[in-house]
Structures are given as structure tokens and as C-alpha cells.
Amino acid sequence: MTIYAIEVQAHTGAGGVQTFYAADARLNTGPGDTPANQHFHPSLKTPANFERHLFSEGTTSGASSVASGEVVLANAHGRYDAWADYAFDGRPIIIRAVPQDHQNEPIGLYKDAPIMIRGTIESLDITDAFRTVRLRIHDRLADLDAKPLLTTRYLGTTTSAGATAEGPATLKDTIKPRAYGKIPNVTPIDVNPFNLIRQVSDRACTSIVVYDGGQPLSLQGDYPTIAAIATATLTAGQYATSLALGLIRLGGTPAFIVTADVVAAGPRDAASFVKQILTDFGITSADIDTASIAALTALNGASCGLWVNDERTALNAISAILMSVGGWIVSNSQGVFTVGRLDLPAGTPAAAFTEWQERGDVNRIAPGDANGSIPAYRVTVRYGQLATVFSEDQIAGAVSASTSPAMGARRAALQQEWQEAKAEDMSVQAVHLLAPELTFDTCLTEATDAAAEAARLLAIYKVRRDIWNFRVSVTGPSYRTLQGSADVFAPTLRMGSVISLQMGRFLTTPKLLTIIGRVDDAVADAIEFSAWG
CATH class of the missing domain: 2.30.300.10 (Baseplate protein-like domain - beta roll fold)
Known part of the structure; x- marks a missing residue:
């Protein structure tokens, strides 16, 4: 059998943050343990009922799933009556499984007992407080889903020409955009209409190629500061960049919608993006399983891209990236963020x-996937998503087949949000008459990478x-x-x-x-x- 023990933190008001200890059986630590000489009150009624999945329950792809559960403590004795006025939300909880010998005595030190769950408390439920109190808990993925990834906002103080890029009053309190990897056809934010300065990312970029109605403009130069780019000499049809600041400046008033192909500084693979997003969100390196990051990069180091210009959560952004390579993220029993990829099971079983x-x-x-138990005969991977899709009348006349075949192909591409790579096995249809086609949206940017992922997914889903x-x-x-x-x-x-x-x-x-x-x-x-x- 096992003794289950919990450590729970709460803010008690005047007393500040305190830790409470409980177990489902008699448990006391010794002087050489951590915590030392600690009594665990035997009032733990439901030690843990905790459910977790890589994706949504019963599925093998999609967004990563937040794990959740509850802990119930007996309160007929009134021991926890004061908890009703304490703040538990957002505080940590640790649940350990302490092994027992045949005489029901703990084996080993408490500090060495395996941690089943290291999670976060969502709320305290005192509906039945005369008998029990309940702690609603979740794993740390919920922390990533609790608030927006980006928090830097425009001040709206750019009211005249000069070395400023905080946007006019209409942009006040809107999120500054951020580029991860390679993103085609972004519409920059007009942060200084007086000097024709626009922003594609609040982080450094390695390349920004600018277009007016799909027609390329001529790069005049790159400048390290806002002051330098604001005073640069430009003519119509030209643009300048400040790659360090994610800014561009136009040489004249555009005739159509201005867009840019953006490449952000840093690595471009999915796993590295996850690490960067976790870091951006404030997760420390100690709470990121870097070995799993490296392992996923080794499995698929394909180029990806994601442009964030809204209030999506960190988990939403991470899921979009990981879905591109069949990946997942979990918060393990130590509360450390770990990534991986769902592949066909192979090797020596654990x-x-x-x-x-x-x-x-x-x-x-x-x-519970789209195909259920019926094997799929074809997999389509959509990649190279345009951040801005044009209609026919939004494209410059020079971007046409009459100018060159390349321009004609570009005109058609600007009106298509996705490119597609397909892998198929028609023999599946001969056996399974209702064999479906599966489609996966990704952040992949290159055709060869999308084709490789389509082939990998087909190998998984063409068999029951x-x-x-x-x-x-x-x-x-x-x-x-x-x-x-x-x-x-x-x-x-x-x-x-x-x-x-x-x-x-x-x-x-x-x-x-x-x-x-x-x-x-x-x-x-x-x-x-x-x-x-």
C-alpha cells in the first residue's frame, strides 16, 4: 500500500504565505528529513484524482491538454474552517506517494518519496465545508493558458513626426506584434504615420522584404535606431529597415496594402520555438526539459513560422507550433515542461x-480523431500560410503574367492562404471503401518539410x-x-x-x-x- 501526502500553500492574509500538510494515514517526518519533524494531519480523504492527456481525451493530434483533478480533505472536525478566507488560487501543491512496508510503516525518507503531481491550485470549494473542503487543481499547462503570451502594448503617444514608434492614439493599449521564424506577407503595424514607419515585430529580425500590393520595393539600407531610420533619405519605391527593432520605413505613400516577408532572429524549428515562448512567458530554464527540446529538434528541425499580433495565450501559441510536427507538451510530475512527438511505438518498452x-x-x-478507426488513404499537410491574403483588386497591376511568368505565379499565390503537400496510398481505398483524407494545418514554411511530414503522418493513419x-x-x-x-x-x-x-x-x-x-x-x-x- 501507499501513503499519500500533500503540501499545500495559501496566503492567509496577515500571516502571509503558509504551507499546510496532510496525509491519508499516520505520517510524521524525522529530524533528518525535509521538512524536518513535520506532522501530516491524517485528514486527506481523496488524495488525488488527476487526469491528464497528451491531446484531447482519446485523440492522437491537436492542441495539448491541461490536466486537472481535485483533492478532498475531511473537515467534520472544523480543522480547515479558516481556509474559507485564505487565497489558494495560483498556489503550488505537491502530492507524494510514500511506500509502506508490510506493517504499514513508511519506507525511507519523505523527501525521497516519488512526486505524483506537482501542480497549481485553481480554487477552493467549500460547498460542503461542514464535512469536506475540496481543492481544484491542474498541472502547469494551465499557467500557460491563464494569460496572454504578449504583454507589451503600444503607448499611443506618437502624435507627430520624429524618433518615435509607439503608435497614434488609436493604437493605445494594443499588443505589439512578435515574429517567430519565417512568416510570409505580414501586414506591418503603422506605428508612425508621419514618418511612414511600421513594425513587424517587437523583437529583432534577420530579414524584412517589403511589398506594395505584392510588388517588391527596393531596400535602401538598415539602421540601428528609430532616430536613424526616421531621418534616412528615401525616395518613392524604396524602404529602409531597422532589423534590430523590427521596423520598416517607406520612401513614399503606398498605392496598395503594404506587406512584408519576415524572418525573425534565432532558430526556426518547432522545439526551439517552444523553448523561446516558455522563456518569453517567464518560465525559468530549471523548469524546461532542455533534453526533450533537443530530442524533438533532432526528430524534426524543419523551418516554422508564427506571427503573434493578438492576445492568444502561451499554450495556444505553443500548441500551434507543436501541431506542425505532431508534437505535444506536458508538465511532468516534477512540474517541468517536457515536449515530445507522437510516433509509432518502437524500441524497448519502459x-x-x-x-x-x-x-x-x-x-x-x-x-476520437477525424478518421476514427478507419484508415486514411491520403494525408494533406497545409503549410506556408500567408499572414495576409489578397483579393484580386488589392494586387498591383505589375504583378501579373504580362510582366513575367514569375509575377503571374506570385499574383495567384497572394490570393491563396495555404500551400499543400500530399501523401497517399490508393491501395488503402481498395480495402477500406470509406477511407478518408486527413488534413493538418501547420506552421511549416518549406515544401520539402511539409511533404516529409505528410509521409510520416500517412504511415501512422493508413493503418487501423x-x-x-x-x-x-x-x-x-x-x-x-x-x-x-x-x-x-x-x-x-x-x-x-x-x-x-x-x-x-x-x-x-x-x-x-x-x-x-x-x-x-x-x-x-x-x-x-x-x-x-
Whole structure:
């Protein structure tokens, strides 16, 4: 069996931030432990009921999913009555699984007990406070979804010509845009209409190519400061840049909509973008699994691009990037942000499950993806999304086939939001008469990268694959491939880990599967896994 213990923080008002300790059984730490000589009140009624998934439940792609659950403490004795006036929201919670011996005594030090969940408290529920108090909790992905990624706003103080780029009064309090990677056909923000200065990003860029109605303008030079670019000598048809500030300045009043192809400074692959966005959001390097970042970059270092000019959250931006490469992000049991990619399960499994270890029924279900359980015959990957799509009358007359074949192709491309790469296997249709086509929107920028991703996805979705839901005990005989002594199992298998499952029916030989979801049910001392393959 296992003792579950929690550490909870709250702001108590005059007393400031305090930590409270509770467990579902008798637990006291010794003088050499951390915390030392700490009593855990045995009032923990529901230690943890916590559910997490790589994507939406039962799916294998899409936006990353915030994990959530609750902790319930008995309060018939009134011990937690004062909590009603405390501020728990946004405070950390740690849930540990402390192993017990056959005499129900804790094994080892508390500080060495595996952490099941390191999360954040959403709220305190005192609806039934005469008997219980409930803590609604979530993992740290919810922190990324709680507020906008970008917080720098225009002051709206640019009311005359000069070395200023804070926008006119109409821009006051609007978000300054930011470019990540390579983005085609951005419409710059008019931050100084008096000097014809516009902004594509509040961060440095390595290249900004400017167009008027799709027709390229001539670059006159690059300037390091606003003052320098504001006084540069330009003529109609020319433009200047301040790459360090993400600014451009036009040499004359444009005839059509001004757009720019932008390349931001820094790496362009999806994993590096995730690390940058986490850093921009204020996440410290200690809370980012850099090894997983490097591993995902090695799997897919393709060029991506994302232009953020609104109040989307950090999680929204990260999900858009990761969906481009089949990736996911989770907050692991230590509260560290980890990324990965959903691939066909392969290699040596981290754990091996057989029928005798399972508790209750095993369910075999079809994924909740667009194709369900029917294999797809074609995958379309959309890439190279235009930030601004033109209509026919918004494009300059010189951008046409009469000027050159290249200009004619550009005119057509400016009216098309996406480019597409396809991979197909027509033999699938011969077997599956209702075989669908799947389409994935991405932030990829290059045709070769999109084609490679389409081929990878087709290999996954052209074959029937299922999700297997099964329950196992938290503590029990080791589920590792090499059998050993009893261990605390909950923290050992991570989301995205490859395991094997064997049963007397359907899976008579071990089948490799990837963990895409889990429910930690401390009351039942069990874990329910969702494994795909």
C-alpha cells in the first residue's frame, strides 16, 4: 500500500504565505528529513484524482491538454474552517506517494518519496465545508493558458513626426506584434504615420522584404535606431529597415496594402520555438526539459513560422507550433515542461503489462480523431500560410503574367492562404471503401518539410490503430521489462512512454503501445492508462 501526502500553500492574509500538510494515514517526518519533524494531519480523504492527456481525451493530434483533478480533505472536525478566507488560487501543491512496508510503516525518507503531481491550485470549494473542503487543481499547462503570451502594448503617444514608434492614439493599449521564424506577407503595424514607419515585430529580425500590393520595393539600407531610420533619405519605391527593432520605413505613400516577408532572429524549428515562448512567458530554464527540446529538434528541425499580433495565450501559441510536427507538451510530475512527438511505438518498452496485473475491464476503443478507426488513404499537410491574403483588386497591376511568368505565379499565390503537400496510398481505398483524407494545418514554411511530414503522418493513419484503456495498481509487482522487487509505480511511467500489453484475447503476443493518457486514482490506489498503437 501507499501513503499519500500533500503540501499545500495559501496566503492567509496577515500571516502571509503558509504551507499546510496532510496525509491519508499516520505520517510524521524525522529530524533528518525535509521538512524536518513535520506532522501530516491524517485528514486527506481523496488524495488525488488527476487526469491528464497528451491531446484531447482519446485523440492522437491537436492542441495539448491541461490536466486537472481535485483533492478532498475531511473537515467534520472544523480543522480547515479558516481556509474559507485564505487565497489558494495560483498556489503550488505537491502530492507524494510514500511506500509502506508490510506493517504499514513508511519506507525511507519523505523527501525521497516519488512526486505524483506537482501542480497549481485553481480554487477552493467549500460547498460542503461542514464535512469536506475540496481543492481544484491542474498541472502547469494551465499557467500557460491563464494569460496572454504578449504583454507589451503600444503607448499611443506618437502624435507627430520624429524618433518615435509607439503608435497614434488609436493604437493605445494594443499588443505589439512578435515574429517567430519565417512568416510570409505580414501586414506591418503603422506605428508612425508621419514618418511612414511600421513594425513587424517587437523583437529583432534577420530579414524584412517589403511589398506594395505584392510588388517588391527596393531596400535602401538598415539602421540601428528609430532616430536613424526616421531621418534616412528615401525616395518613392524604396524602404529602409531597422532589423534590430523590427521596423520598416517607406520612401513614399503606398498605392496598395503594404506587406512584408519576415524572418525573425534565432532558430526556426518547432522545439526551439517552444523553448523561446516558455522563456518569453517567464518560465525559468530549471523548469524546461532542455533534453526533450533537443530530442524533438533532432526528430524534426524543419523551418516554422508564427506571427503573434493578438492576445492568444502561451499554450495556444505553443500548441500551434507543436501541431506542425505532431508534437505535444506536458508538465511532468516534477512540474517541468517536457515536449515530445507522437510516433509509432518502437524500441524497448519502459514497462510490460500482462493480463494478471490488470484491475477490472480492459477497453479497446477507436481514437476520437477525424478518421476514427478507419484508415486514411491520403494525408494533406497545409503549410506556408500567408499572414495576409489578397483579393484580386488589392494586387498591383505589375504583378501579373504580362510582366513575367514569375509575377503571374506570385499574383495567384497572394490570393491563396495555404500551400499543400500530399501523401497517399490508393491501395488503402481498395480495402477500406470509406477511407478518408486527413488534413493538418501547420506552421511549416518549406515544401520539402511539409511533404516529409505528410509521409510520416500517412504511415501512422493508413493503418487501423486503437486505444487500450486498462487499470493497474500503484504499488505492486514491478511492471518493468526486467522483473524486480515491488516499487512505487505512479511516477515511473511518463506521458509518451512506450509500454507493451499482452492478453489472452486480441493481444496474444506483446503489443507496443504509447501512453497518451492516464488517470491517477489514489483512492483506489490505481492508475488507468490510455495507450495507443
